[in-house]
Amino acid sequence: MSLRSDRWFKHPSKETRFQHLSAMRANGHVPESFVGKPIIGIFNSWSDLNSCNAPHKELVEFVKRGVLLAGGYPLEMHTITTPSDFMKPSDLPYRNLMAMDVEESIRALPIDGAVLLCECDKTTPAQLMGAASSNIPSIQLAAGHRASGSFRGKKVNYGTDLWRLMDDYNAGLMTDEEWKELEKCISCTQGGCPVMGTSSTMKCLSEVLGMMLPGTSTIPATHAGRKWAAEETGKRIVEMVREDLTPARLMTEAAFDNAIKLLAAIGGSTNAVIHLTAIAGRLGISIPLKRYEELSVDIPLLVNLQPSGEHSMDDFFEAGGLGAVISRLLPELDTTCLSALGTTLEESYRDYMSFRDDVIYTIDEPFKADAGIAVFTGNLAPSGAILKRAASSLINHKHRGKAIVFDSYEDMHARIDSEELEVDEMSVLVLRNCGPIGAGMPEWGALPIPKKLLKQGVRDMVRISDARMSGTSFGTNILHVSPEAQLGGPLAAIRSGDWIEVDLDQGILHVELDEAEIAERMKEWTPVRVHKRGFMRLHTDHILQAEEGCDLDFLRPRSKEDAHFIEPTVGRG
Structure with a gap:
């Protein structure tokens, strides 16, 4: 079997080979132990600031054991991590930086296969983006969700x-x-959020894409099954190297269609729209925004789980976990797609069972019939905007109200609870200049309900922004408005008092202004924020808009043929 690592450790140049083998010896790696074996890079993403990914500090040892048992050789390395609780103003830009870290580390180093240790919201998609671009055999292991x-x-x-x-x-x-x-x-163990937020959503989507072992995405962080999953993941990656089972063979167009349908069935996070689009884009696969609505229109919500329901991830695991959902969803999926086992979805999931019908429902008798992602266009969102149907209380599917406009997050916080704010439950709260360029697209889209309305018992109202929303949030939040205000999108033109119409059935987001009035107002427009240096300057100069996945333009291949990186020339360093 020809291995990628042979280019380093069996190099025809004696001098180059000597340099590489000597460098390995310095860290205690004896050539007789690893040369000729699949070398597995284990990319660890824990840190003392990332409680979601902290379990990997221990789990990595079980991955190593699995690799050794399967005849491979494990090498642990670290990348940056993206703790959502701490990264300001947003962790989304650093998803792209982490993806670059993963891809470039794989490119530069003698690795035959990769195990990617993930959990927190952006670590999972970041690793999948890097894996897609590098396209060597790769598999993910989640840390698991924390206890309630x-x-x-x-x-x-x-x-x-x-x-x-x-x-x-x-x-x-x-x-x-x-x-x-x-x-x-409220948060007394390590691991990801114990609801169907972005962390849990992306783990589930990774599994159905074939990038995580079946049955492992929903095991709790505190369960001994996590250690079993780690060892089995270590074993499996060695087999994947021998099978040359690469991300491009797993994450096909049909697999992404399956992921979009699963997103609806589990009531997953709106953030997944950006992440799936970005991951697919790395493989030269385009997912138009409307595709999310088209594929999910007939897929009901099967899972009674917060934020769209009442139960927790522990309940979900006890009920049968993701495997039970995929088993019930098989009639709607392309079952010829492969799982991480290298077998079809039909073979991998047909025997999974559900044990709690109050948590996991059936297609014929779903938890909610109306689920999935709603997509809007109109004069406020020419390139699109989205709404999570299952989390919205927009009962009549239509709404008309006067806008209350906030120019920034700071402006919103300064005025939202003022007794002088002229707001009622029919008002439409608008937050702008928080998109990919404006602020790195933070999770500010679930604007707080004004205190004086909370005291009246109001718990939801229509909110519109060019920001994102936490996957754990709920409400009638219309998000990802594109083009963003910072780029001169129509959102920049509206003023408090303008009438806004929302039509969920027609997918229309409209401000009652004619084109001439919008154009006249935009003559007075100027960008609000400017990033002058560092990664955020690079991000600002190259970031794509929400409907394109918010990836950096120079990392998006022009075609499938250009999707994967060029192998480096191996010589003396």
Whole structure:
């Protein structure tokens, strides 16, 4: 078997070969132990600031054991990580930087296969983007979700319950003492959010794309099954190298169609729209925004899980996990696509069972009939905007209200709770200049409900922005408006008091202004933010808009033939 690592360790030049083997010896790697074996790079993404990915500090040892048991040789290395809780103003730009880190590390180093240790929101898509571009055999292992907390005798989940309780606190229904108590108990273990937020969504999509072993995406971080999954992942990557099972063979156009359907069935995060588009783009596969709506229109919500339902990821795991959902969804999928086992989806998932019908429903009797992603166009969003149907309370599917416009996140926070704000439950809250260029597209799209409305019992209203929304959030939040305001999109032209119409059935997002008025107002427009240096300057100069996945333009291949990187010339360093 010819190995990529042979180009380093069996190089025809004695001097080059000597240099590489000597460098390995310096770290205790004896040539007799690794030369001629599949060398597996284990890309670890834990840090002391990333509680989601922290379990990988231990799990990596079980991956190594699996690699050794299968006859490979494991080498651990680290990349940057993207802790969503801390990266400001947004972790999305650093998804692209992490993807570059993964891709370039694979390109430059003697690795035959890669195990990618993921969990937090952007680490999973970042690794998949890097793997797609490098296209050597690769597989992901998640750290698992954290346990639910307990607050005054009730189960609470970090993420969805936090947003609900925050509204209660702002409405005066919780004391400061209760709020401090909640801080101590809502997030008491390591791992990803215990709801169907972006972390859980992207793990599930990775599995159906064939990039994670069947049955492993929904195991809790605290469950011993995580260690089994780590060892099995280590074993499997060695087999994948021998089979030359690459990301391009797994993540096909049909596989992405399957992922979009699964996204609807699990009530997954709106962030997945950006991530799937970006991952596919690295393979030269285009996913038009409308495709998300077209493929999910007949797919109901099968999972009763926060934020679209009531249960937690622990309940989901106990009910049968993702395997049970895919098993029930098989009639709607292209079952000839491959799983990470190298077998078809039909072979890999047909025997999975559901054990709790209050958590995992059937296609014939779903939890909610109306799920998936709604796509809007219109004079406010010429290139598109999206809404998560399952999380919205836009009951009549139509809404007309006066805009209340905030020019920035700071402006919104300064005015949202003012008693002088002329707002009622029919108003449309608009936040702009928070798109990919404007602010790195943070999760600011779920604008807070004004306090005076919270005190009246209002818990949802129409909100529009060029920002994103946390996968754990809920509500009638129209997101990813494109082109963004910072780029001179129509969102930049509207003013407080303008009438906005939302038609969910027709997919129209419209401000009652004619083209001439919008053009006249735009004569006064100037960009709000300017990034002058560093990675954010590079990001600003090259970032694509939301409907194109917010990837950097120079990392997007022009064709499938140009999708994968050129191997480096191996010689003396």
